[in-house]
């Protein structure tokens with residue numbers, strides 16, 4: 001925990017978030033374990049006591065209230081339950097029991113409420129500590145420090161831009177891919193922490209100083225694409241770039257074989273009339289660069305639609321015939337807009353600075369410091385504090 005100590009001393013401002021945990025599951029029972037430091041426990045009816053380091057409390061939903069068993073075996077009731085860390089370095093483990101899921105570790109506090117007949121488990125946590133968890137979840141443990149800086153800035157920009165996405169439900173962001181994946185802290189890689197710390201408060205804004213929609217994906221396949229080709233709204237900062245850094249990376253290529261007759265049947269379900277197709281080579285389409293449409297016979301079909309229908313890794317692929325199979329030769333992984341994670345990781349390995357990596361994938365951006373004014377509750381951008 002020494003690194004955390006170094007990281008968190010001397011912060012001049014903070015912003016607390018409420019993150020819904022295990023959002024994609026309906027959890028009816030859970031086990032709370034205090035991993036680092038004691039936790040004080042209280043319900044809306046009053047304090048229940050202390051959960052000492054290493055001990056566990058069990059919480060189960062019974063009708064309309066929470067049934068709580070403490071570490072000594074005594075039972076309690078409540079509608080809301082709160083586990084508060086004794087200090088800012090507190091770590092707890094959360095294990096869903098109904099259904100049984102793998103446990104995860106988190107920093108800071110846990111609030112448990114009832115919502116839609118299941119447990120609503122909220123991690124109340126400082127923004128920068130949350131960013132460490134998202135960065136670890138997104139990037140894993142094997143990246144260069146420079147890449148963790150990039151990932152932290154992307155995740156922080158997203159978190160601020162979508163700060164009140166779940167306001168109606170009583171929290172800020174969820175931990176699923178609907179917002180950004182957050183599985184807490186389970187690897188404890190020091191570079192994740194340093195990457196967040198040295199970019200403390202830095203976010204991306206466009207020419208008008210508006211927070212970016214900082215889209216990213218796993219691998220561009222060698223070229224990224226403009227936002228307007230995937231979503232309705234184009235952005236000046238989300239333009240296509242040639243991306244040699246993504247080539248020869250783990251997700252650069254994929255391949256899928258489909259029997260010719262199945263392929264023809266699929267095209268017919270999309271309203272494409274092939275008539276009496278004598279020459280099946282007409283099904284082929286070789287692509288050098290990204291294209292929007294698969295042109296077949298006198299008709300066409302969006303690559304995006306094929307990707308969705310067949311759950312392909314990307315919509316960047318060519319189509320060739322091999323015997324009685326149609327072979328999709330694919331490139332990249334993901335929607336292809338904005339930053340390619342594997343490309344950026346390769347740039348970091350080649351010693352590019354994090355600002356150079358961000359400026360490579362996003363156009364006309366500024367990397368600036370945000371500040372949170374507690375008096376007004378508003379976010380403010382400090383233009384004098386550029387990296």
Ligand SMILES: [Zn+2]
Nearest residue numbers: 173174178179
């Ligand atoms: Zn969400």
